[in-house]
Amino acid sequence: MQLQTTAKDQLRAFVSRIERLEEEKAALAADLREVYAEAKGTGFDVKALRRVVSLRKQDENKRREEEAILTTYLHALGMEAAESEAA
16 A cells, blocks of 8 residues: 555645654653652652542532532541541
């Protein structure tokens, strides 16, 4: 199967764009790692920080619904008192 010249050019352009975006993605991932490392060095809990960022991305109603379900489950397992005492 042979590709026409225009198809070859399009393919090269797509591959080039994908490669450039992959490089940018890797650079952003490295930047994120640096920020989390800096936060950790300052004394912040990285796992909690990641969770906060994740929660901020969610729709507020969806987040409240998930929290209500979690509270219900913890209460059903007798873990709600332990959660309240820890807070």
